[in-house]
Amino acid sequence: MTKVRWTRRLMLGLLLGAGVAAAQPARAEVRFGALYPFSGELAVLGDESWRGLELAVEEINAAGGVRGEKVALMRGDAVDNNQAVAEARRLISVGGVKAIFGTYSSARAQVASQVAELARIPYFEMGAVSDAITERKFRYLFRTNPTARNMAERSIDMVVNAVAKGLSVEPGxxxxxxxxxxxxxxxxxxxxxxxxxKERGLKIVETMPYPANVVDMSSLILRLQAAKADVVLQTSYQNDTVLFFRQAREAGFKPRAIIGGGGGYSLRETMQAVGQDVMEGVLNVDFTQIATNPKAAPGIDKFVEAYRAKYNMEPRSGHSLGNYVGAKVFLQAINTAKSFSADDIRAAVAAVDIPDGGTAEGWGVKFGADGQNERAKMMGLQWQDGKLVTVFPPEAAISEIRLPR
Amino acid sequence: MDTFVQLVINGLMLGGLFAIISVGLTLIFGIIRLVNFAHGELLMVGMYLTWLGTTQLGLHPYVLAPPVVLALFVVGLLIQRFILQPLLDARDAHVQIFATVGLSTALINLALLVFGADLYATPSSGVRDSIALGPYRILVGQLVMFVCGIAVVAALHLFMERSYLGRAIRATAQHRAAAQLMGVDVKRIYMVTFGIGAACVGLAAVLVAPIYPASPTVGTYFVLTAFVVVVLGGMGSLHGAFIGALIIGLVDSLSGFYIAPDLKEVVIFGLFITILLLRPTGLFGLGRGSE
Incomplete structure (x- = not known):
């Protein structure tokens, strides 16, 4: 793509005369891979993630590129696990990329990063949430975004510090x-x-897994009623989220707080399917959303502006923001590296130290020995008047948390 | 005790849902001897039609029953005529089954193309309100489904026993070649039967749509249970399917509460295997020699 553009420009230059061509000095170019599901069932959020990376690269290029070279992205379509492996190989061997950015999907990140690790090419993950990806302690793998564990941490944190506090009761x-x-x-x-x-001394009355393609949750809800659950934590996809809310309402089950985990809870379609009145006040834990206080997430407003200018629409989800922030962190680090060799890039990225509240995601960046960003956190959100807004932690909130009296 | 009664009510209502979805499947199986793997996708098509009718025309979902049932009847007719009939004389009868598997995949992807992966919720229009019976609750929509399930089974039974067409259909099921010799147009009978089977799914779709949102894969959530119901009741037996559905519904509800929600499938399939071991033809199966 970029290559074609250059050739075209060059030809245009030749046509207009040697003088014009010389006025555009050919800046050296460094190539990175962008591996996302661009087609298939994950394409929408894969593309949304890519937009974040694209915006970050444009911003960096406008400011002079990295180590004086212009950044060019080469796209790889990780439509499924096999394709992710094949595309990672292609980017490395054919494309000669210096690093790969990606991937949104956990399963694809897991397999593609393996290819990169063997080829000694740094792999930068900015969206996949599975903890297992960094638990393998790869040498050239780094991840900026929070994981499933961070999601669990935030939800338990909200039970103690938002729900119990807001209801003025002992968490236990x-x-x-x-x-x-x-x-x-x-x-x-x-x-x-x-x-x-258990660590925080909470009382768990029920732990119930169920299959995601469930068609009836009435018995599960009866069990929650029998156990007198005050707070329900649900980690789910969309179908089961809708089913849970509908059947809970129909059974007259109304816990004092429901805290969801990403997936189905963050989607507008879920709220519409369930009904705004039923979803009102429901809490949720997810990546930093666009509706976050800019004081706690410096640069978020600038990102939204750039996004609107380029794509002529509102961001479709927080995934673009997460990839934008992650890509900027990595590119700025590479800018300080001694060379584009894997070990120099690795050393530069490992040295990154951004305090909490230092990025447009609201969190800071400091990589552990396993390559995971130890300062990554999820945000606490709430459905209020048909909108999903950030309510926790208080410094990132744009609206006060609402709890039943 | 209260909980137990509520669980039984929930189970029977869930059984009604499974029953109405399974009737068409067992009919097609019993007459055409075809395992229709696209059954769930016909349900999906019907649910999208219901969604379109309610949101675009502002109609109550139940009002849409006649047009959706008719539409699915025609769809079924066309599937039999243009996809399955050409394969009728294939060397191996299983080719037809593979054709339905292909049709299922094609329909799911068509829905993905047209509607995307999002959920489309049909407005409930009071169908999801619950009636209180003392301390117990029943959903209006589920009660309607239960009653319709019984009505459909009874109507189909009468149709098969009393009408000329019904007798021709049964004759074809009993012995295709003999029926043909007696002057029955077998190809037409198959088309009508597939059409009726699909029309039953159409009715199920209208009743299910206000309760479950439509999505391209919604059929796959129900179809496995429908297969279990059909085999359990005795393949091809209409009232068997109804009883089988109630059993599965009750087991689903009770085991979900007393054992665990993620183990209820283990219980259902365990029971399923046990019944098949004791009665290989299912509860109301005709046994060997029905063809």
């Missing part, structure tokens, strides 16, 4: 129930929630 007196869909995603979050809740 609340009956907490954990329900989650039983694939890897829900099970991982659910397990962290259980162990963290």
């Amino acid at each position: 007196s609340l009956n907490v129930a954990i329900i989650h869909e039983d694939s890897l995603y829900g099970t991982t979050v659910g397990r962290y929630q259980s162990s963290l809740a």
Whole structure:
């Protein structure tokens, strides 16, 4: 793409005369891979993630590029796991990329990063949430975004510091129930929630996994009613979220707080399917959303402006923001590297130290020995008047948390 | 005790849902001897039609029953005529089954193309309100589904026993070649039967749409259970499917509460295997020699 553009410009230059061509000095170009699901069922959020990376690269190029060279992105379509591996290989061997950015999907990040690690090419993850990706302790793998564990941490944190505090009760007196869909995603979050809740002295009355393609949740809800659950933590996809809310309402089950985890809880379509009145006041934990206080997330307003200018629409989700912030962190670090060699890039990225509240995501950046950003956090959100707004932690909130009296 | 009664009510209502979805499947199986893997996708098509009718024309979902049932009847007719009939004389009868698998994949992807992966919720229009019976609750929509399930089974039974067409259909099911010799147009019978089977799914779709949102893969959530129901009741037996559906519904509801929500499938399939071991033809199956 970029190459074509250059050739075209060059030809144009030749046509207009040697003088014009000389006025555009050919700046050296460094190539990075961009590996996302651009087609298939994950394409929408894959593309949304890519936009963040694209905006970050444009901003960096406008400011002089990295190490004096212009950044060019080469796209790879990770439409499924096999394709992710093939595309990672292509980017490295054919494209000669110095690093790969990606990936949104956890399964694809898991396999593609393996290819990069073997080829000694740095892999920068900015969207996949599975903890297992960094637990392998790869040498050239870094991740800026928060993980499933951070999601569990934030939800338990909200039970203690937002719900219990807001209701003026002892956290230990609340009956907490954990329900989650039983694939890897829900099970991982659910397990962290259980162990963290125990550490914080919360009382868990039920822990119930269920299959995500469930068609009836009435017995599960009866069990929650029988256990007198005050707070329900649900980690789910969309179908099961809608089903849970509908059947809970129909059974007359109204816990004092419901805290969801990403997925189905963040989507506008879920709120519409369930009904605005039913979704009102529901809490949720997810990546930093666009509706976040700029004081706690410096640069978020500038990002939204740049996004609107380029794509002529509002960001479709927080994924673009997460990739934008991650890409900027990595590109700025590479700018300070001694060379584009994998080890120099690695050393420069490992030295990054941004304090909490130092990025447009609201969190800071400091990589652990496993390559995971130890300062990454999820945000606490709430559906208020049909909108999903940030309510926790208080410094990032744009609206006060609302709890039933 | 209260909880137990509520669980039984929920189970029976869920059984009604499974029943109405399974009737068409068992009919097609019993007559055409075809396992229709696109059954769930016909449900999906019907649900999208219902969604379109309610949101674009502002009609109550139940008002849409006649047009959706008719539309699915025609769709079924066309599927039998243009996809399955040409394969009728294929060397291996299983080719037809593969054709329905292909049709299922094609319909799911068509829906993805047209509607995207998002959920489309049909407005509930009071269908999701619950009636209180003392301390117990029943959803209006589920009660309607239950009653319709019984009505459909009874109507189909009468149709098969009393009408000329019904007798011709049964004759074809009993012995295709003999029926043909007696002057029955077998190809037409198959088309009508597939059409009726699809029309039953159309009715199910209208009733299910206000309760579950439509999505391209919504059919896959129901179809596995429908297969279990059909086999459990005795393949091809209409009232068997109804009883089978109630059993599955009750087991689903009770095991979800007393055992665990993620283990209810284990219980359902365990029971399923046990019944098949004891009665290989299912509860009301005709047994060997029905063809």
